[in-house]
Amino acid sequence: MKVEQISIFIENKSGRLAEITRVLGEADINIRALSLADTSDFGILRLIVNDGAKASTVLKEHGFTVNKTEVVAVEVPDRPGGLSAILQTLDREAINVEYMYAFVERCGGNAVIIFRFDETDKAIAALKAGNFNMLDGSRLYNL
Amino acid sequence: MYFNEEFETLPRPALEALQLKRLQSTLERVYANVPFYKASFDKAGLKPSDITCLGDLKNIPFTTKQDMRDSYPYALFAAPMEEIVRIHASSGTTGKPTVVGYTKKDISIWSELMARSFVAAGAHKGDIIHNAYGYGLFTGGLGAHYGAEQLGASVIPISGGNTKRQIMIMQDFGSTVLTCTPSYSLFMAEEAQAEGVDFKKLKLRVGIFGAEPWSEEMRNEIESKLNLSAIDIYGLSEIMGPGVAIECIEAKRGLHIWEDHFIPEIIDPDTGALLPEGERGELVITTITKQGIPLIRYRTRDITSLTYEPCICGRTHARITRMSGRSDDMLIIRGVNVFPSQIEAVLVGIEGIEPHYMLIVDRQGTLDTLTVQVEVSEELFSDEIKVLQALAHRVEKEIKDMLGVTCTAKLVEPKTIQRSEGKAKRVIDNRKL
Numbered sequence: 001m002k003v004e005q006i007s008i009f010i011e012n013k014s015g016r017l018a019e020i021t022r023v024l025g026e027a028d029i030n031i032r033a034l035s036l037a038d039t040s041d042f043g044i045l046r047l048i049v050n051d052g053a054k055a056s057t058v059l060k061e062h063g064f065t066v067n068k069t070e071v072v073a074v075e076v077p078d079r080p081g082g083l084s085a086i087l088q089t090l091d092r093e094a095i096n097v098e099y100m101y102a103f104v105e106r107c108g109g110n111a112v113i114i115f116r117f118d119e120t121d122k123a124i125a126a127l128k129a130g131n132f133n134m135l136d137g138s139r140l141y142n143l
Numbered sequence: 144m145y146f147n148e149e150f151e152t153l154p155r156p157a158l159e160a161l162q163l164k165r166l167q168s169t170l171e172r173v174y175a176n177v178p179f180y181k182a183s184f185d186k187a188g189l190k191p192s193d194i195t196c197l198g199d200l201k202n203i204p205f206t207t208k209q210d211m212r213d214s215y216p217y218a219l220f221a222a223p224m225e226e227i228v229r230i231h232a233s234s235g236t237t238g239k240p241t242v243v244g245y246t247k248k249d250i251s252i253w254s255e256l257m258a259r260s261f262v263a264a265g266a267h268k269g270d271i272i273h274n275a276y277g278y279g280l281f282t283g284g285l286g287a288h289y290g291a292e293q294l295g296a297s298v299i300p301i302s303g304g305n306t307k308r309q310i311m312i313m314q315d316f317g318s319t320v321l322t323c324t325p326s327y328s329l330f331m332a333e334e335a336q337a338e339g340v341d342f343k344k345l346k347l348r349v350g351i352f353g354a355e356p357w358s359e360e361m362r363n364e365i366e367s368k369l370n371l372s373a374i375d376i377y378g379l380s381e382i383m384g385p386g387v388a389i390e391c392i393e394a395k396r397g398l399h400i401w402e403d404h405f406i407p408e409i410i411d412p413d414t415g416a417l418l419p420e421g422e423r424g425e426l427v428i429t430t431i432t433k434q435g436i437p438l439i440r441y442r443t444r445d446i447t448s449l450t451y452e453p454c455i456c457g458r459t460h461a462r463i464t465r466m467s468g469r470s471d472d473m474l475i476i477r478g479v480n481v482f483p484s485q486i487e488a489v490l491v492g493i494e495g496i497e498p499h500y501m502l503i504v505d506r507q508g509t510l511d512t513l514t515v516q517v518e519v520s521e522e523l524f525s526d527e528i529k530v531l532q533a534l535a536h537r538v539e540k541e542i543k544d545m546l547g548v549t550c551t552a553k554l555v556e557p558k559t560i561q562r563s564e565g566k567a568k569r570v571i572d573n574r575k576l
Contacts, residue, residue: 007524007526009524042554044528064557065519116527
């Protein structure tokens with residue numbers, strides 16, 4: 001149920017994001033979802049791609065600091081209250097969300113939320129018990 | 144005006160005779176009491192009695208900051224601990240500071256030399272001296288304080304920081320003399336302006352500025368913004384503290400070094416060879432009256448030149464020109480001495496930090512800023528912002544704790560800091576002095 005996400009450290013200077021996307025594009029890697037967390041000095045680019053291992057290798061070859069993180073992708077009905085139901089479940093179990101970001105599926109019309117939890121396994125168990133639909137990696141990478 | 148006219152204007156032949164006598168007695172004392180000096184003289188095949196004229200001094204080996212570090216904390220003391228009444232310390236090149244000890248007589252001589260320095264700068268009994276040098280292990284605060292008391296002036300021991308309160312006190316207490324770092328004086332001027340306080344309406348007449356290098360341009364700026372006469376003072380804790388040398392207000396051209404207590408020399412920092420009068424090189428000082436920790440041919444690493452030309456003020460003591468740099472990599476940031484190696488020692492102590500770093504020194508407005516760039520290695524990297532920010536804060540805090548200097552830690556991408564090829568470039572100093 002876990003999905004592999006790669007994170008890249010980016011100094012806050014012009015052209016870094018362009019460089020990363022260029023490297024990935026040339027390696028024929030497709031970005032499925034992304035989020036950028038930023039501070040005044042640096043940022044962290046989080047990506048879900050169709051081939052995490054290859055993306056990681058090519059980025060490292062180009063001198064970037066990359067690490068892999070396990071996240072959870074949860075399908076949310078695209079209607080009011082959809083996200084709230086998930087968060088209430090997590091709250092009841094006292095599970096912290098480190099960060100999250102969302103995208104909408106190309107077909108099917110559901111939203112997908114990517115979560116990073118402090119206790120991933122506990123979160124998965126809670127979501128399963130709540131009957132939420134989690135996407136596994138292979139499905140997400142090939143959406 | 145003089146504080147001690149007899150000694151400040153001693154004709155050179157008498158001054159040099161006094162220097163030789165005091166030098167010989169110092170050499171005898173360190174040879175007998177400090178194992179480091181006995182070993183160093185023996186190795187050079189010298190006995191104190193071989194020094195029969197001042198010209199022989201050049202044959203004696205140097206003392207370096209490294210020697211002081213190797214003797215940490217007390218091994219260079221020439222007086223027994225029962226006679227040491229004060230201990231100060233300054234930045235060492237790594238984690239350990241350089242320690243100095245003073246006997247009662249050392250404190251009394253230091254007070255006199257600082258009082259002489261105040262008078263040379265144009266201060267006198269009756270002045271209200273606003274002493275904004277830091278009090279503590281740093282010699283600045285207490286050195287100026289004792290000198291002010293010796294002079295018979297009123298001293299306000301305000302120490303550094305809390306600028307708004309400093310300005311209020313200067314205004315309300317009627318301070319006439321200001322002692323602090325030159326950059327802090329300009330910062331005060333800015334703060335005063337923001338507070339709507341006009342320095343021209345204050346009673347300040349003289350400012351005695353030291354502990355960091357500054358320029359003639361900066362003097363002009365300080366004099367016009369603070370409406371006072373700005374005087375350069377020099378000192379270092381290893382030798383004594385503030386008051387080793389001072390400009391006279393009459394000439395403001397070069398700093399008189401109190402030669403009845405110190406013998407200055409200028410050497411080529413690469414070869415160690417003595418340089419002739421007027422040539423620029425590294426200042427080497429021998430203390431000839433100190434009891435606690437006498438130093439023989441101490442390499443100050445400060446770059447200057449020496450002149451024996453008579454001065455219009457009537458003092459016969461030689462003058463050194465403004466310090467124009469260092470022969471080592473020491474930085475002076477807001478009056479705090481910082482060696483890149485100290486920062487490296489702090490970084491190496493933080494788990495996961497790579498020893499690749501770059502120090503960027505700048506001057507924003509009037510205050511120095513230090514930015515420490517650290518590479519984010521794979522093991523350090525977290526995909527959570529808060530973890531990376533905590534790491535940057537930890538670097539800032541540990542540097543502040545160890546060195547006493549505030550800095551900004553900036554995480555940068557790996558391999559973006561130049562790698563060592565022989566001697567790595569660790570410092571970018573963008574300050575225009």
